Amino acid sequence: PGGAAESKALAVQGAQQVGYARFGTANHAGLWAGTAGSWVDLHPAGAAASVAEGVDNGVQVGSAVVTGLGGRASLWSGTPESWVDLNPPGVTNAMALGVRAGQQVGAVMSGTDWQAAIWSGTPGSYVNVHPGSAASSTLNASDGVMQVGSARFGMSNVYSTAGTWHGSGASFQSLEPVGGLGSAAADTDGIQQAGVVGFSDISHAGYWSGTAATWVDLHPLAASWSTANGVWGGYQVGTVIVDGVLRASASSACSRSCGMPRSRAS
Numbered sequence: 001p002g003g004a005a006e007s008k009a010l011a012v013q014g015a016q017q018v019g020y021a022r023f024g025t026a027n028h029a030g031l032w033a034g035t036a037g038s039w040v041d042l043h044p045a046g047a048a049a050s051v052a053e054g055v056d057n058g059v060q061v062g063s064a065v066v067t068g069l070g071g072r073a074s075l076w077s078g079t080p081e082s083w084v085d086l087n088p089p090g091v092t093n094a095m096a097l098g099v100r101a102g103q104q105v106g107a108v109m110s111g112t113d114w115q116a117a118i119w120s121g122t123p124g125s126y127v128n129v130h131p132g133s134a135a136s137s138t139l140n141a142s143d144g145v146m147q148v149g150s151a152r153f154g155m156s157n158v159y160s161t162a163g164t165w166h167g168s169g170a171s172f173q174s175l176e177p178v179g180g181l182g183s184a185a186a187d188t189d190g191i192q193q194a195g196v197v198g199f200s201d202i203s204h205a206g207y208w209s210g211t212a213a214t215w216v217d218l219h220p221l222a223a224s225w226s227t228a229n230g231v232w233g234g235y236q237v238g239t240v241i242v243d244g245v246l247r248a249s250a251s252s253a254c255s256r257s258c259g260m261p262r263s264r265a266s
Contacts, residue, residue, distance in 0.1 A: 001021050001030070001032075001036055001037075001039035001041075002036070002037075002039075003023060004021035004022055004023055005022045005023070005024070006021070006022045007019065007020065007021035007022065008020055008021075009032070010051070010052065010053055010054075011052075011053060011054045011055050012055065013055045013056050013057070014057070015033050015034060016031050016032070016033060016055050016058070016060075017031060017032045017033075017034070017055070018030070018031045018032075018052035018053070018054065018055045018060050018062070019031075019032075019051070019052060020050070020051040020052065021039065021041075026043075026048060026049050027049045027050065027051055028041050028042070028043035028049075028050055029041075029042040029043055029050035029051050029052040029060070029062050029064065029074070029076070030042050030043070030052060031052060031055065031060055031078070040078065040079065041080060042060060042062075042076045042079070042080050042083070043064075043080055044064050044066065044074070044080055044083040045080065046066055046067060047064040047065060047066050047067075048065045048066070048067055049064070049065045050062065050063065050064035050065070050074065051063055051064075052074075052076070053095075053096065053097045053098065054096070054097060054098045054099045054100075054104075054141075055099065056099045056100050056101070058077060058078055059075065059076070059077055059099055060075070060076040060077075060078070060099075061073075061074065061075055061076075061096035061097070061098065061099040061104050061106075062074050062076075062095075062096060062097075063094075063095040063096065063106075064083070066085075069085075069087075069092070070092040070093045071092070071093040071094060071095060071109075072085045072086070072087050072094060073085075073086035073087055073094035073095050073096040073104070073106055073108070073117075073119070074086065074096060075096065075099075075104060075119075075121065084121070084122070084123075085123065086104065086119050086122070086123050086126070087108070087123060088108065088123050088124075088126040089123070091108045091109065092109065093108070093109035094106065094107065094108040094109065094117065095107055096119070097138070097139065097140050097141070098139065098140055098141035098142050098187075099142070100141070100142045100143050100144045101142075101143065101144025101145075102120060102121065102144065103118060103119070103120060103142050103144050103147075104118070104119040104120070104121070104142075105117065105118050105119075105139035105140070105141065105142045105147050105149070106119075106138070106139055107137065107138040107139065108126075108128070110130075113135055113136035114136050114137065114138050115128055115130035115136065115137055116128070116129045116130050116131075116137040116138055116139045116147075116149055116151070116165065116169070117129065117139065118139065118142075118147065118167065127167070127168075128169070129147070129165050129167065129168055129169045129171075129172075130151075130169050131151050131153075131163075131169045131170075131172040132169055132170070133153060134151040134152060134153050134172075135152045135153060135154060136151065136152045136160075137149065137150065137151035137152070137172075138150060138151075139165065140184070140185065140186050140187065141185075141186065141187045141188050142188070143188050143189060143190035144190075145166065145190065146164055146165070146166060146188055146190060147164065147165040147166070147167070147188075148162070148163070148164055148165070148185035148186070148187065148188045148193050148195070149162075149163065149165070149184070149185060150162050150163060150183065150184040150185060151163055151172060158182075159181060159182030159183075159198065160182055160183065160184050161174050161175075161176045161182070161183055162174070162175040162176055162183035162184050162185040162193075162195050162196075162197070162208075163175055163185065164185070164188075164193065164210065173211070174212055175193060175195070175208050175211070175212050175215070176197065176212055177197060177212050177213070177215035178212075179199060180197040180198060180199065180215075181197075181198040181199065181200070181201065182197070182198040183195060183196060183197040183198065184196055185208070186227075186228065186229050186230070187228075187229065187230045187231050188231065189231050189232050189233065191209065191210075192207045192208065192209055192231045192234070192236070193207060193208045193209075193210070193231065194206075194207045194228040194229065194230060194231035194236050194237075194238070195207070195208075195227075195228055196226075196227040196228060197215065197217075202219075202224070202225060203225050203226060203227055204217050204218070204219035204226055205217075205218045205219055205226035205227050205228040205236070205238045205239075205240065205249070205251075206218045206219070206228060207228060207231060207236050207253070216253055218236060218238075218251050218253060219240075220240055220242065220249075222242050222243075223240040223241060223242050224241050224242070224244075225240065225241040226238065226239065226240040226241070226249070227239055227240075228251075234252055234253075235250060235251065235252050236250065236251045236252075236253065237249065237250045237251075238250075
């Protein structure tokens with residue numbers, strides 16, 4: 001947008017794109033409708049910084065840092081005035097990372113660790129879905145039924161474990177395949193889950209179809225690093241490093257008949 005020093009688009013659904021633009025030293029959450037001139041600045045009044053991470057059917061989610069209040073999980077409906085602070089009472093820091101079918105997902109800060117969280121449009125709808133045995137956890141995306149993200153087990157364990165949830169901490173199911181050294185799930189369309197698994201300390205892009213055993217490694221032979229960030233209808237997108245160059249990437253791999261997902265993925 002005009003006047004911005006830099007900008008980044010992070011998610012898309014239908015005709016809307018969301019992300020942020022930097023004005024001066026502050027990032028401002030915003031959305032576009034296909035052109036630079038369509039930019040709408042979602043930055044809440046009183047915020048020091050903000051970013052929009054997800055969009056679904058005219059609803060945007062992300063985070064805002066508000067002076068005196070800390071990090072706020074945020075919900076918008078297309079204007080800065082529509083901003084909803086999703087932080088439940090007593091929570092100073094929270095973030096919303098994905099939205100689908102009326103469900104917002106992310107994490108809240110408890111002590112020094114993040115705990116996976118789900119909302120349905122209001123702070124009062126907050127549900128903590130942190131697995132009981134985990135040290136920390138975060139949800140990155142939802143299709144409205146299944147949630148995906150990662151959890152870290154054991155305070156000395158520096159590696160996270162990719163997983164799926166179905167609305168509760170007890171429903172957590174690990175997606176980490178045999179031989180994996182850390183993993184995270186970034187997105188789901190209800191059928192596939194896209195993400196990354198570490199093998200010998202090298203990140204490999206890939207996807208699952210609901211269980212650890214269904215892992216498909218998409219890491220190109222020529223790549224030194226790769227990750228999958230999004231999935232929709234049998235297509236996966238992400239980034240690889242080849243010859244020292246970061247490259248946008250896509251795959252149409254399917255481990256089975258992909259069918260049609262339950263809802264549209266960002």
